[in-house]
Amino acid sequence: MIYLDNSATTEPYEEVVESYVKVAKSYFGNPSSLHGIGGRAEQLLTQSRAQVAKLLHTKPQEIIFTSGGSEGNNLAIKGAALQYQGRGKHIITSAIEHPSVSEACKQLEQLGFEVTYLPVDKNGLISVDGLIDEIRNDTILVSIIHVNNEIGTIQPIEEIGRVLKRYPKILFHVDHVQGLGKVPTNFEEAHIDMCTISGHKFNGLKGTGILYSRQGVQLSPLIAGGGQELGVRSGTENVAGIVSMTKALRMTLEDETFKIRHISELKRAIIDGLLQIESVSIHTPHQYSAPHIINFSISGLKPEVFVHLLEEEGIIVSTTSACSSKKNLPSKTLQAIGIPIKQANSSIRISLSASNKVEEVPILLKAIQQAITKLESVMR
Numbered sequence: 001m002i003y004l005d006n007s008a009t010t011e012p013y014e015e016v017v018e019s020y021v022k023v024a025k026s027y028f029g030n031p032s033s034l035h036g037i038g039g040r041a042e043q044l045l046t047q048s049r050a051q052v053a054k055l056l057h058t059k060p061q062e063i064i065f066t067s068g069g070s071e072g073n074n075l076a077i078k079g080a081a082l083q084y085q086g087r088g089k090h091i092i093t094s095a096i097e098h099p100s101v102s103e104a105c106k107q108l109e110q111l112g113f114e115v116t117y118l119p120v121d122k123n124g125l126i127s128v129d130g131l132i133d134e135i136r137n138d139t140i141l142v143s144i145i146h147v148n149n150e151i152g153t154i155q156p157i158e159e160i161g162r163v164l165k166r167y168p169k170i171l172f173h174v175d176h177v178q179g180l181g182k183v184p185t186n187f188e189e190a191h192i193d194m195c196t197i198s199g200h201k202f203n204g205l206k207g208t209g210i211l212y213s214r215q216g217v218q219l220s221p222l223i224a225g226g227g228q229e230l231g232v233r234s235g236t237e238n239v240a241g242i243v244s245m246t247k248a249l250r251m252t253l254e255d256e257t258f259k260i261r262h263i264s265e266l267k268r269a270i271i272d273g274l275l276q277i278e279s280v281s282i283h284t285p286h287q288y289s290a291p292h293i294i295n296f297s298i299s300g301l302k303p304e305v306f307v308h309l310l311e312e313e314g315i316i317v318s319t320t321s322a323c324s325s326k327k328n329l330p331s332k333t334l335q336a337i338g339i340p341i342k343q344a345n346s347s348i349r350i351s352l353s354a355s356n357k358v359e360e361v362p363i364l365l366k367a368i369q370q371a372i373t374k375l376e377s378v379m380r
Contacts, residue, residue, distance in 0.1 A: 062212055076173045101143055150293075297346045
């Protein structure tokens with residue numbers, strides 16, 4: 001099998017699964033319990049928080065463990081909005097955010113908040129000057145995705161952070177789910193106040209995640225209870241998941257530069273091959289894009305049929321982001337960058353990981369050409 005849907009989820013490292021099983025069996029105590037079994041679980045939790053903080057160049061007290069990207073985004077956006085609504089009720093985000101951001105913003109609009117959705121250009125980039133123009137006295141939060149999950153556009157996070165540093169009452173949240181391990185970012189240097197990470201996007205297990213929340217930032221808890229996770233996210237911690245995610249994070253960041261170079265070479269080779277196919281239109285921008293995502297359309301073909309034809313050859317790709325694939329709606333990201341609806345409805349996404357190999361590229365390109373030829377012959 002050639003697996004090319006890594007933006008939806010990655011295959012967990014074998015060591016990560018082994019770590020999960022070991023902790024789940026041997027350290028099953030509740031870390032809030034006072035007895036020794038609970039104490040050993042708490043010790044593992046503390047060690048994991050410290051290791052994650054070291055890997056991300058943050059402080060342990062700035063790490064909140066969550067169930068993944070969607071919860072992290074909701075906690076950051078709603079938690080900050082509700083906590084600081086006394087300062088104002090204006091939020092700025094982009095038109096091409098992940099649904100866990102855009103839908104959270106829509107819910108806040110129902111509570112009386114105002115949200116500005118910044119447009120993007122043909123490459124999927126927001127205008128920093130346009131962002132500045134939208135800042136108001138009552139703006140309390142800016143939330144921008146780092147790497148778009150559909151076309152791979154990298155937003156100028158560092159530049160945005162420098163701008164927002166001039167506005168101390170505005171918090172800056174970044175959805176870094178697709179960026180970790182692909183587009184390195186130093187949270188402090190980018191002046192990020194909150195940053196979301198999801199474990200299953202970097203070879204960890206589903207149901208694990210991290211929200212970085214800069215020391216001094218206060219969040220209104222979305223889950224009330226026993227006050228776990230620094231009082232922000234109540235509920236008994238998933239110690240086995242957290243320990244295994246920490247291992248996945250360490251393994252992902254090892255030799256990060258080499259892995260990024262490898263993925264970038266694969267991406268270039270695939271795009272070069274796609275450019276030779278007349279009916280293919282590539283939507284991922286040549287510049288400003290992450291090394292692992294390629295989005296393209298095939299004129300006149302149904303993407304679902306195309307995906308299944310590739311699957312018959314043992315090749316796994318997707319039609320759009322996993323969160324939207326079953327809704328059968330045109331991609332809002334592709335529409336936002338000016339792609340006609342007919343093309344947007346026929347888009348395919350290839351997403352790579354460091355485990356993909358150079359020798360898989362010609363196999364993929366041959367299968368794509370054969371699938372197109374087969375479907376075109378049926379349509380005649």
